[in-house]
Amino acid sequence: MTKIQGSGIGKVAVLLGGNSAEREVSLRSGNAVYEALVSQGINAIKVDTRDDLIKQLDEHNFDVAFIALHGVGGEDGTIQGLLEFYGLPYTGSGVKASAICMDKWRTKLIWQSLQLPTPQFVQAENAAALTTFASRVGFPLMIKPALEGSSIGITKVLEEEKLPAAFSYAEQTGSPVMAEQFISGKEFTVTILNGEPLPVIQLKPANDFYDYDAKYLQDDTEYLIPCGLSEAKEQELQALALQAFLALDCKGWGRVDFMQDENDNFWLIEANTVPGMTDHSLVPMAANAAGINFEQLVLKILTAPRPG
Numbered sequence: 001m002t003k004i005q006g007s008g009i010g011k012v013a014v015l016l017g018g019n020s021a022e023r024e025v026s027l028r029s030g031n032a033v034y035e036a037l038v039s040q041g042i043n044a045i046k047v048d049t050r051d052d053l054i055k056q057l058d059e060h061n062f063d064v065a066f067i068a069l070h071g072v073g074g075e076d077g078t079i080q081g082l083l084e085f086y087g088l089p090y091t092g093s094g095v096k097a098s099a100i101c102m103d104k105w106r107t108k109l110i111w112q113s114l115q116l117p118t119p120q121f122v123q124a125e126n127a128a129a130l131t132t133f134a135s136r137v138g139f140p141l142m143i144k145p146a147l148e149g150s151s152i153g154i155t156k157v158l159e160e161e162k163l164p165a166a167f168s169y170a171e172q173t174g175s176p177v178m179a180e181q182f183i184s185g186k187e188f189t190v191t192i193l194n195g196e197p198l199p200v201i202q203l204k205p206a207n208d209f210y211d212y213d214a215k216y217l218q219d220d221t222e223y224l225i226p227c228g229l230s231e232a233k234e235q236e237l238q239a240l241a242l243q244a245f246l247a248l249d250c251k252g253w254g255r256v257d258f259m260q261d262e263n264d265n266f267w268l269i270e271a272n273t274v275p276g277m278t279d280h281s282l283v284p285m286a287a288n289a290a291g292i293n294f295e296q297l298v299l300k301i302l303t304a305p306r307p308g
């Protein structure tokens with residue numbers, strides 16, 4: 001199998017779509033990546049993983065895959081495992097890091113064990129377990145599916161009476177349910193690109209938190225870049241993001257999300273191994289602030305040094 005070398009990129013499979021709840025977002029990311037590759041004269045073909053994936057791979061004899069899949073079945077290590085077995089190099093994190101990052105509860109267990117700051121949390125079998133947790137840490141709480149993305153199934157809960165409904169809402173996604181202490185304050189995200197943190201972005205959703213509507217339907221979230229932190233604080237956050245990324249054995253590119261509390265402490269929320277790549281997404285925004293345009297970004301992700 002040909003490995004990528006400098007400009008000799010060869011034939012690229014842009015893996016997009018799939019079956020997860022984030023299919024629509026993935027189609028948008030994948031199309032943007034595809035356009036960026038084609039505009040640079042690269043031989044790229046879109047491969048919707050919902051259709052017969054192996055057949056499509058066999059048909060084209062690809063040299064490398066750009067994974068633009070979000071959520072379960074694409075971002076979670078399964079496709080990565082298939083590609084390892086198939087012998088096709090791919091972008092981003094490997095099987096292990098992809099699988100761990102898809103599971104917020106296990107991600108947080110690793111961070112916690114390394115004394116990296118992450119809000120108190122619990123995985124809950126039922127609503128009663130949420131009540132027990134609430135009596136220990138208080139309200140507000142975020143109740144979320146451990147395995148989804150795009151803010152699907154998440155509720156901010158202010159009182160005990162609302163816990164059962166929030167539990168059911170999260171459980172409907174088919175994922176285990178977790179609760180996390182709500183951190184009231186500013187939200188930040190840090191992109192990691194080939195071992196370097198990019199400029200930090202502050203997110204200011206008009207809603208109570210960065211929910212699905214704020215992410216994809218409304219147009220009223222403000223993105224601050226420069227992020228409003230002092231230079232020292234921004235560097236502290238970038239260093240923490242890189243540490244958190246490496247702790248999970250993430251590779252290539254990704255995004256680490258944070259909240260900052262009223263005492264200016266940062267708290268790790270989650271790591272995304274295949275963040276959105278539409279031209280309105282956060283990673284392209286951070287890259288742009290570092291002088292890297294969308295086309296260059298796509299190439300940097302594709303040609304990142306990778307083991308093997």
Ligand SMILES: Nc1ncnc2c1ncn2[C@@H]1O[C@H](COP(=O)(O)OP(=O)(O)O)[C@@H](O)[C@H]1O
Pocket residue numbers: 119142144148149150151152154180181182183184187209210211257259269270
């Ligand atoms: N512990 C928390 N405290 C405050 N806000 C949170 C917390 N967890 C999540 N949020 C808010 O909810 C949004 C979505 O949560 P997140 O865990 O990142 O799920 P997803 O994988 O769906 O993006 C975040 O971007 C943030 O605005």
Ligand SMILES: [Mg+2]
Pocket residue numbers: 150151257270
């Ligand atoms: Mg998130």
